[in-house]
Amino acid sequence: MSDTPRMPSGGVPWGAGGDGHRPSSGTDPGPREGTSARVTPAAGEWPRPTAGADRAVSAGGRHGGEISVNWPDAPDDSPSAPVAGILAVDHPAAAPGPAGTFPAGGPRAGESPVRQPGAACDLPPVPGARDLPAGFSAHAPGPAGISSVGEPRAGEPATSRPDVSPAARFVPGAGVFTAGARALPAGLPGHVPGPAGTSSVGGPCAAESSAGRPDASAVPRSVSASSGSGVILSKSRAGGRRTSAIPADGPPAPASRPPAPMPAANRGAVPRRPSGDPVKALLHRHRDLCERAVDALEIAAGLEAQGITDRTAARFRHRDVFSLAEELYARVPRAGEPRAEPTPALPVPRVGAAWALSSPLPGIAGAGTVAAMRLTQGQPRLLVAVAGIALLALATRAALRTGPLAARNGPRRGRARxxxxxxxxxxxxxxxxxxxxxxxxxxxxxxxxxxxxxxxxxxxxxxxxxxxxxxxxxxxxxxxxxxxxxxxxxxxxxxxxxxxxxxxxxxxxxxxxxxxxxxxxxxxxxxxxxxxxxxxxxxxxxxxxxxxxxxxxxxxxxxxxxxxxxxxxxxxxxxxxxxxxxxxxxxxxxxxxxxxxxxxxxxxxxxxxxxxxxxxxxxxxxxxxxxxxxxxxxxxxxx
Amino acid sequence: MRTGLLTEGGYPFVNGDAGLWCDRLVRGLGQHEFDLYALSRSRHQEEQGLLPLPPQVTRVRTAPLWTAEGDGGAVGYGRRARRRFTEHYGELAGAVCAAADRSAPAAVADRFANGLYGLAELAREEGGLGAALRSDLGVRTLERACRAPGAPGTAREARVADLLTVTGHLERALRPLSLDWYGDDALGAADLCHATSGGPAALPGLLARHFGGVPLLVTEYGVHLRAHYLDRGAGAAPAVRALLAAFHGRLATEIYRRAEILTPGNAHARRWQERCGADRARIRTVYPGMAAGGFTEAGESPDRADPDTLVWVGRVEPAKDLVSLLHAFAEVRRREPGARLRVVGSPAGPEGAAYLGHCRALAAQLFPDEAEGAHAVGCNPVSFDEIGSPDAPTLPEVYASGAVVVLSSVVEGFPTGLIEAMLCGRATVSTDAGAVVEVIGGTGLVVPPRNPRALADACVALLRDPERRARLGAAARARALELFTVEQNVRAFHGIYLEIVSHCPVRRDLLDASGAPLPFAAPAESHVPAHWPATPTWALPTTEPAR
Known part of the structure; x- marks a missing residue:
C-alpha cells in the first residue's frame, strides 16, 4: 500500500547510544542522552544564561537523546542547552499519520509531574551526526529546539500566554531589535499559540531510527528547551519589552499523557505563569471561530488555516487537530440559544427608475390618442386611431419589460405549454x-x-x-x-x-x-x-x-x-x-x-x-x- | 482504455484553477483516450473558452452550474412522480438534518445514498428535478426534515429565508443529477471515471458508477469539504451553514465510500479524507508533479552559487513571516559577517504590499549599508528583488545564485518553492509548516516556525559547511526528481488506472439486433488498456468490439 511516497530509504542510523534515558532525577524528566553530536557549536557561541537556576525540569541539552546534543561546555543543567531547534527531520514522509500520534516512547520521563515551562516538545529523533548511507546528511545535532516563545503579534495585546519576544532573545548586537519592530500590522494571521517552539518537525520522524529507537523517534514533540539564555535576555530587556514571562503553556505533563513533554528547560528565574489548561487560551484566542462554528470540522479547518498542525496540537495533549477541534467545540460556551444573530436581509426589490418612469407611458399614449381622436373627424380619425394604437402597444411593451410586472424568465422559455x-x-x-x-x-x-x-x-x-x-x-x-x-x-x-x-x-x-x-x-x-x-x-x-x-x-x-x-x-x-x-x-x-x-x-x-x-x-x-x-x-x- | 475526466471549474477552461496538472496528465498518457466532462462555475468562465486539447481527448462536454433555474412555476410532475420525489428528497433531507447523530453513522450514510440515487433515477426518468427542488413541495419537505425529532438545534431554528437559501444551494449542488451524461454513449462508455477534485466534480462519477458500474477514482489536492468550510464564512445564518456543511459532509462521505481509489495530494488532504470516513486501504498519496526541465541546468551545477548568500523566493505576504527571517539573518550576520540575503518575490495583494514595505523598513533598520572602503558606495546586505528584474531574471537563476534557500512561513500549504529549490540542488532551511516536512523528508534542515534563533543556527551551520550543503543539495535533488516530477505523477496515475481497470472492469452486455445478449461479443483483448484501433471489417455487421 503505497500511501507513502517512496522515499529513498536511507535509514538514518540514529546516533548510537542514544538509547537510554536516564531516569529523571526528581524533577528532571529523563533526559535522554543523545549521541555524540557531530557538530558542536563553538564554545561561547551561545549566550549563557546569567541567572540561575533553571527549573528542575531541565530539558536542557539533554533532550533529545535523539538530538545528539553534545555541547562542549554545556554542563548538565546548564540552561544553555537550548536552542537551535535545528532538526533535520529525516522522516520519510511516511505516515504522516504518525505525525499526530505519539508513540508512547518508552519510559518517558514524561511521567514526572514536572512542570514544564514552555512547550514541551520532544525533540524528534535526530539522527546521530554521521553521514547517512544514502547520502543524507544528518541534521545538525542541534540542541533542542528553542521554544519559540509565542510572541503575540502586536495586534493581539491580550493573550493569556506569557510571551517572550524572540527579538528579545537575541543578543543585542546592535540593539536594533526592538519589540516595536515586531509590531506587525494587526492584519497578520493570528499566530498560533506560538509558545513553545513546537518543533513539530519531529512528527514524522517516527519511523526513522533504524537504530532501533522506535519510541524515541516517535516522539513528535520537540522539547522546548527554552534557552535560559533567551529568557535571561528577555529579562534584561524586560524594561520596555514584552513581558518576559515564560512562554507558555507548556502543558504540565500529566502522567496520563503518552508522550511526555520534555520539560523545557531553563526558564531561569522568570516565573512561569501556571497554566493548567492551555486549551482555554486557545479557545479564547479563537473565540470567534469557535462560536461561529457549526461543527468540529469547521473549527479544525479554521485552526489549520491559522497554521496549527498536528505537532502544535500535541502541545495541547491532543492527537491531532481534529480532536483538539472537538474539544474546543465542546467547550465553547453556548449561552442561551439562539443567539440573536442578525439574519442577512433578503434583497428587497428596489424602486427602479426604469419601471417607475416607463409605467406612465401607456397612459400618456392612450390619453394622447383619445384627445387626437376627439379633435378629428372622419378619415384622419381612423389614421389617428391606428397610429395611436400602435404607439400604445409599443409603450405597453416597454412598460412591462422591466419592473415588478415583468415576466420572470420571460423570453428565455419558449415552451408552448x-x-x-x-x-x-x-x-x-x-x-x-x-x-x-x-x-x-x-x-x-x-x-x-x-x-x-x-x-x-x-x-x-x-x-x-x-x-x-x-x-x-x-x-x-x-x-x-x-x-x-x-x-x-x-x-x-x-x-x-x-x-x-x-x-x-x-x-x-x-x-x-x-x-x-x-x-x-x-x-x-x-x-x-x-x-x-x-x-x-x-x-x-x-x-x-x-x-x-x-x-x-x-x-x-x-x-x-x-x-x-x-x-x-x-x-x-x-x-x-x-x-x-x-x-x-x-x-x-x-x-x-x-x-x-x-x-x-x-x-x-x-x-x-x-x-x-x-x-x-x-x-x-x-x-x-x-x-x-x-x-x-x-x-x-x-x- | 477510455477515461472520463471529471472537472469542476478547472481544466479545460482557460481560466480554470488548478488545471495545469490535468493538462499534464492528459498529455502524459497519450496512449489512452480521455473524455472530458467539465462543469463550469460562472458565465465568465464559459465565455473564455477552452484550452487547446491534445488529440487523445476525444470528447468534451460542458455543463453550467451557475445558471438560475426556473422556479417551481409549473412542476411537471404527476402524482406518482411527486410521491417519489417527496420520498427520496425527504430521505436525503433527513440524512442531512440528522448529521449530528453519531450513533449510527452508517445508517445515516445509507439514507443519504438512497435519497441521492433515488433522486438521480427520478431525474433520469422524468426530468425537471431542479424545478421540483425549488418548488413548494421541495421546500416543505426540507422544512419537515428540519423540524423532525432528531434534527440538531441549529437546523430546527431555520427560518423561511434560510430554508430558501438552502434550497437554492442544494438545487445548484444537485444539478449534475439532471445532466444527460450517464447514458451508454457518454460516461457509460468509459472504463474509468477520474474526478479531479471532490464535491461537485465527483458527483457525476458517483452517478456513473450507480448507473453504469464505472469505477471511480478521486484525486484531491485540496479537500473540498475543508474549502467549503473556509469559504462559507460568516456570511450566512448558522442554520444555513449547518445544513450545507452537513450536506457536503454527507456527500464527501458517500464519495469516499464509493470511490475505488482516493489519491490525496499530500498528507494533509489524506488526514481529512480519513477523518471523513475514507478507508485507509484505498488511499494512495500521489504528490503533484512539477516540470523539472527548467531547473536541471541549475541543479547540475552547484558551483555557481555564491557561498555566502541566502535566498528566499515566494510571494510576499504576512503568512510568510519575512520578519522572523530578517531577525534570523541579523543573527546570521553577527556570526558570519559576509552573509547576504536575497528576498525575491512580488507582493500578493495590498496586504502583501504593505507587508513588503514593512519588511523593507525593518531591513533598513536592522542592516546598515555596507561598503568596501571609505570611498565606495555601499549596498544593503539584504536585497529585495522581483522575478524579471535584471538581478533576478528567471527563477532557476535565482535559486542557482544562492547557497542556501530559506523558507520561514508560519502558514503554508504545499511548498512549491521548496520543491523548486530542491530541484535546483540547493540545500534548504525551512520552518515546519504545512507539508514542508513531508516534502523535505530529511534532505534539508527544518526548524520550528517563528523561531528566528533556530533559523539562524541552521543557516549558519549550513553556510559554514560547504560539503554538507553539497550533500544535502544532491540528496534534495534526488528526492525531488524521484517524487515531485510530472513523470512520476503521470506514472503513478497510470499505475492506478491499470490497477482499477484490472480490479473493476465494467461489465457491458452487447445486444444483437433482437435484443438478446451476444456471447463473446467482447473478446479478451478488448479489455487491454490501450487504444484499440479501428474495428476489423469482419466484425462490423453484427458485433463491435467493446470500446
Missing part, C-alpha cells in the same frame, strides 16, 4: 372598447355601420374604460412592487412556511383592493373628463383580471392565467355569437340566455360576468400560489 396570453388580452380589451355597442346592435337587429370612434351613435365606442385601463398601469406596477417588497420582508421575518402563508394572504388581498380602488378613481376621472358614463362593473372586473394574470406571469406561472383569460375571452365571444346564431331558422332558443340577461341587467352584465368569474378564479389561484414562500424566493446566484 407555458401559455400564450397576448391574443386573449387583446380580445378582452377590444371587447371593452367595442363590445357593448356590438352586443346592443346585435340584439336590436344587427350592426349597420362600423364604429366611428364616438361615444354616441349607432355603435358607441367606450373609450373611457380603455383609457382608464391604460392609465391604471401605474398603480398596477406599484401594487406589484408593494406585493414583492412586502413578501420579502415577511420572508425574512417568518419562522415557518405556514407563518409566511398566513402573513402573505392579507398582503395580497390588500394590494388587490388598493389597485381596484385606484382603478375606480381613474375611471371616475376619465369618465368625467370624457363625458361618458362610467362603466364600473366591466372595467373593474377586467382590470382585476388583467392584474392578477400579470402578477401570476411575473412570478413565473403562465399556465393558469393563459387558461383563464382564454376562457373569459371565449365566453365573451360566445355571448356575441349566440344572438347571431339565433337568427338562423329554428335556432331562436340560442339567443335566449343572452337576451334574458341583457334584458334583466343590461349589456355590461356580459363582460362583467365573464371577467368577474375569471378574476375570482384567478384570485383564488393566486391566493394559493403567490402566498407560497417558494414563489418569492430570491432567484439568481447565491454563490
Amino acid at each position: 407555458r401559455g400564450i396570453l397576448a391574443p386573449w388580452t387583446l380580445w378582452l380589451l377590444g371587447y371593452a372598447l367595442f363590445g357593448d355597442g356590438l352586443l346592443h346592435n346585435v340584439l336590436t337587429g344587427g350592426p349597420d355601420t362600423l364604429p366611428d370612434g364616438a361615444p354616441g351613435g349607432a355603435w358607441p365606442t367606450a373609450t373611457a374604460p380603455a383609457l382608464a385601463l391604460t392609465l391604471a398601469l401605474v398603480p398596477a406596477a406599484w401594487c406589484a412592487y408593494l406585493l414583492t417588497a412586502g413578501a420579502r420582508r415577511r420572508l425574512a421575518g417568518s419562522r415557518g412556511l405556514g407563518d409566511f402563508t398566513a402573513a402573505a394572504r392579507p398582503l395580497l388581498l390588500g394590494t388587490f383592493a388598493l389597485f381596484l380602488g385606484a382603478l375606480a378613481a381613474l375611471l371616475l376621472g376619465c369618465a368625467t373628463v370624457l363625458g361618458e358614463p362610467a362603466a364600473y362593473p366591466q372595467t373593474l372586473t377586467l382590470g382585476a383580471l388583467l392584474l392578477l394574470a400579470r402578477l401570476l406571469v411575473a412570478h413565473g406561472h403562465r399556465h393558469a392565467p393563459a387558461l383563464v383569460l382564454g376562457a373569459a375571452a371565449v365566453t365573451e365571444a360566445v355571448a356575441l355569437a349566440l344572438p347571431l346564431a339565433g337568427r338562423l331558422p329554428h335556432c331562436g332558443l340560442l339567443a335566449l340566455p343572452v337576451r334574458t340577461l341583457t334584458d334583466a341587467v343590461g349589456e355590461p352584465a356580459v363582460p362583467a360576468l365573464a371577467c368577474g368569474t375569471a378574476a375570482l378564479a384567478l384570485l383564488l389561484h393566486a391566493g394559493r400560489t403567490l402566498t407560497r414562500a417558494s414563489a418569492h424566493a430570491p432567484t439568481g446566484t447565491t454563490g
